[in-house]
Each structure stands twice: as C-alpha cells, then as structure tokens.
Amino acid sequence: MGLQEYFAQLGRGVDLVAECSGLSAPDLEKMGASAQDAAELISLHTIYFGPTPYTGKQRSAVNAARRNGHTLSTLHHIESFTRRVKEQRAAWNLRVELCATPSEQVTAVARRRLRELRVPRTYCERAMLRQHPNGLATLTVTGNGLDMADAFRTIDQQHPGKSFIARMLGKAGPAARTRVTTMAVLKLEDYGTIMRREGDDVMVRTTSGAVTTGAQLVERACANEGLITIISRTHGPVDLYRCERFASTKQRTM
Structure with missing residues (x-):
C-alpha cells in the first residue's frame, strides 16, 4: 500500500472504524496493526458502533463525523475531550457537537464547552499540612477573606515561614490588623x-x-x-x- 492509499484509508474515519465490527484487538494485530492502533480502533468502534443507551445520539455523531469527513486522528482528538466529562449524557452531547464541528474548530469548541460544564469549585474553612522531603512543610488555611488578608500582610516575604510562626505564637508584637471604624x-x-x-x-x-x-x-x-x-x-x-x-x-x- 502506497502512502497515498494509506492516508486515504485514515481519512475514511468512522467508515474505517465500522469495518472493525466483529473483530478483536488481537484480530487486528494479526492483520498487521500495532497493539496501540488495534486498541484505539476497537475503542472507537465500541463508542461509535457498540451498544449504548444513547443510540440516537450515537447515530447523530456517526452521521456528523461522516458528513464532516473527520479522520481517525480527529476522532481520537474528539474523544480526548469527551472522556473528561463524567456524566454520560453530557459526554454524548459534547461528542455529537464536536462531530458536527469542522475539524479545525474542534479544539476551540471543546474547550469552550468544557469550561461551561465545569462545576464551580466550592470553598469552606479548612487547614491542610503537607510535609516535604527537605524538612520544610506547607500549611494551607482557608478562612474569612478579610482575616486572611490581614494575616497575609503581617508576613515578612523575605522570611515567610519564620515570620508567620512568630506571629502565630505571639512573638512578633501586635498583629497589623485592619479595622474599620465609624x-x-x-x-x-x-x-x-x-x-x-x-x-x-x-x-x-x-x-x-x-x-x-x-x-x-x-x-x-x-x-x-x-x-x-x-x-x-x-x-x-x-x-x-x-x-x-x-x-x-x-x-x-x-
């Protein structure tokens, strides 16, 4: 097979994946595929042609990918984004949208959708201590914003650890606390x-x-x-x- 024919086959995308029906990764390896290529093809076949409760979305994704002429590499790229979404319905919605997106715009659209799907992180008061191999440790404290800002201003940035411990143990004089007075x-x-x-x-x-x-x-x-x-x-x-x-x-x- 010449290079031109090889690249033409890769460009067949979902049609090439569809031909893996009834085959296993070892079967593909016997045909000459590397272990990695065989595993990736079987994985794509399971997603786009395997059993799923979202058959309608699966059909839409296949048709959209075929319509846009997505290559195998584009399909792999799409899956690198959809696997970041844990909820299956949301993952399928993203997959359908990316399959319907021109290949050169897939990255931009995927990143935008992933930002929208990201659940805002919630914070609560807590303290964490992480010990390091060189004898140092990192103390992370989450608390009231104004109190934390006041505490941060008392830290000597040239000697943050020593100044913080000294302040905490009451050895560095009165804290430089901001007070609002009417x-x-x-x-x-x-x-x-x-x-x-x-x-x-x-x-x-x-x-x-x-x-x-x-x-x-x-x-x-x-x-x-x-x-x-x-x-x-x-x-x-x-x-x-x-x-x-x-x-x-x-x-x-x-």
Missing part, C-alpha cells in the same frame, strides 16, 4: 452650648439646662461603637470621643 459627627448646637473646658473634656449646658461633660453627652446621644466628633458652628471641631462603654481605670484593669 466616624459620626454630633452638632453641638443641636444639644446645647459650651460652658468651659475642664481637664481633657468640655462642659456643656444642654438645651434642658442640665450641665454635662462632652463624654456623657456623646454616651447619651450615640449607642453604636465608633468615633464621634463634636463640631460647633462657632468653634469648629471641639473634641473627639470613642463611643463605647466608658469604664473607670479600675474597671479597665479588671
């Missing part, structure tokens, strides 16, 4: 007028006539944690308070 503005004239500054605070006469400190005024006016700035139209920014439960020195110590 800043609220309290307009003084809505509550009273400044009487005088006393120590680190201001004394305010409220609209009801009562005298109170700026801290007490803020504590009454705002219940949420955050930063409160008292601003006066006349005096501008007056003072800044952290809005939280005000504890005595002894209470803080306890």
